[in-house]
Amino acid sequence: MFRNLSDHPNDPIEAMFVRLANDTHADRIDLGIGVFRDDSGTVPVMQAVRQAEARLLERNLSKTYLSPLGNLDYCRSVEALVLGDDHPARAGGRIVSAQTPGAGPALRAAAELVHDLSPGSAVWVSTPVWGHQIEFFEQAGMAVRSYRYYDSGNLDAAGMLEDLRSMRPGDLLLLHGCCHNPTGEDLTLDLWESVAEIVVETGAIPFVDVAYQGFGRGIEDDVAGLRLLASRVPELLLTVSSSKSFGIYRDRAGLLSIILPPEARNAGAVRRKLRDTLRQLYFMAPDHGAAIVHEILSTPELEALWRSELDAVRARIVELRAALRRTIERANPGFDAGFVERQQGMFSCLPISAEEQLLMESRFHIYMLPPARVNVAAMNREQSEVLADAFAWVRAQREVSIRHGSRAGPSRNRRANA
Template sequence: MFETLRPQSPDKIIRLMQMFRDDPRMGKIDLGVGVWRNAAGQTPVMAAVKAAERHLVETQESKSYVTLAGDAGFLEAMRGLLLGDAVPAARVAAAGTPGGTGAVRQILELVRLARPDATVWISEPTWPNHPALIDTVGLRRKSYRYYDAETGALDRAGMMADLAQVGPGDVVLLHGCCHNPTGADLARDDWRQLATLLAERGSVPFVDMAYQGFGAGLEQDADGLRLIAAQVPEVLIAASCSKNFGLYRDRAGLAMAICRDAQAQGVVQGMLAWLNRQNFAFPPDHGARVVQTILGDADLRATWQSELETMRLAMDRNRAAFADALRQTTRSDRFGFLRDQRGMFSLIGIGAPAIARLREEHGIYLIEDGRMNVAGLTDSTIPVVAEAIAASI
């Protein structure tokens, strides 16, 4: 039967990971894979996570199944973290998923069942899994402008002009704080304008949220999502705990839907549980239970927030130091936009030939489109990378 199959194009990020692993050179630098790294270049387990896991080992008495939607305590804790009191809890349906990508898939499946003729609008650029998953579930998609490569900032006029064309029932995929691979974020005013526009058009915002706490702070980073939630009657949310809790391999995520009323919430809640059953049945619980434990314990939550703030400030310092180093090595402020962006990622804007030279001649690995993981830089590698970029462009 397998003779009918055709090879699929390899995922760019997975391919880059393999190339990096196969590179025998000492001193090679990985700026492609989106994981947090400390000053030693390591991705440690957070202290709050370690403590929560110890607590679970000592107190957890069963590994039996939870519900199809996952543990209610985790879902409620995440609702509070993401939405605060922006909408009544009775309007929010949620289900656990294997990470943020699992959440995106389940939400798209929900859209397909509810509105199979909907068009899903995605930003240009976005993450490769967004168009791939939209195509896989069989929904239509269109792109809207998002990034101005000349300025390294948001293309506000282009974005609003494109999204003025969305139709009733269409879904608009928006990036939460620090989520767009460009590093350019929506400002509070942008969120407010989008909420007004989408409410008027009768379209449904779909917010992909994985980096809360990496931008301006834990509460500030949820501000845009909460503005949308308070103003638009139906909102879809995919959330991941991989980045801000460091639970990459534990795959803790959730799919969430804000509904018009409690009656609709009951229907959607049942549908999310049913979709889980058709896909993976019960969602993973260990990472979710760790998150629930941290968010439900005042001391652990304080430790986690302190660690998260340390990570956020380190990324800000990396950005400033890297922009300064590039100004010195290139004798220009061509890369000054790096200072104003936020989060782990930026599009460095140097072109495919230069990226290939960085990899082949210097052992520095970036995604082919120039996306760089700023959190992968360290004090010792910043000058090395800046010199290499200057030599490659």
């Protein structure tokens, strides 16, 4: 049966991770994978998580099955964290939620559900975007359309709004709640307002993916745009990842929520449909990570500890961004790296082409995902200096090739991955 299976077509992300694994250089730098590292290069486990785990162990937590909707206590806790305690849809019983094995499977399940209910609906994604997001929708059979989002280190707000006016009723509009992956470029509240207006005019359904709450401006500020949008539109889909905000990447906990319009009276039917979809996809999510998150969010002293730890992560990212900007500008006189300091969260993209990215890989052992997405939150001071020097070297090579008439310009890839 498997004898005729040929190698998977070379997916650029997969290919990068294979090259990284094969690179035996002692000082290779992994800026690809989307995790937060401390100065020693360790991916730390939060104290709040360790304490919650100890409490769960002490209480002899059950390991029996749950329904495909997963840990519903986790759902209520995360809904409140993201949407706020007083969101009207919560009080009105208009939210149908499931705990999923992270936001990735939540996106995939949502795509499956939407395609099943509305086969003609397309999903609109930013250019560029976290590449797996495109795959989730394509694999479910949905048409994927793109909207302009980023141009030369800046948000392309005008291009985005113009493109979104072409959405059709029932289309999904995928937005990143904060810390856009891969650009780090977020919408202002005014832009969230404009997006809400276009959604209402076109009849599209916003789908907000919150993967980095607390990594940008703050735990509450990072979801202010989502909350504004949720207060303006009748229907909304939401995915939340607990992987990054709680640092429990491999424990797999996430949320998928459907906010129904005020007049909807069929929350029970929607819940059953969601449950059946999840059962067909993976049967049931693991509970450990979800139980930890609920324990933290329902225990005031643990929640306070978690908030202070997440604030410290954010402060470090802000510091790293400022330092990286200075280091790049020092190594590249006249180059304005202000975008690195201004952008939010883990990622920023260097203005280099795919070929230049490969050159940096082979010469400096620096690994990034397309389109030259750098995980600023995974870097220490020494590594940022190597990156700045490598960037300067690549720019110098570019100058030489321009002089000789062959230019490899900045990448225009629409996908990025983590």
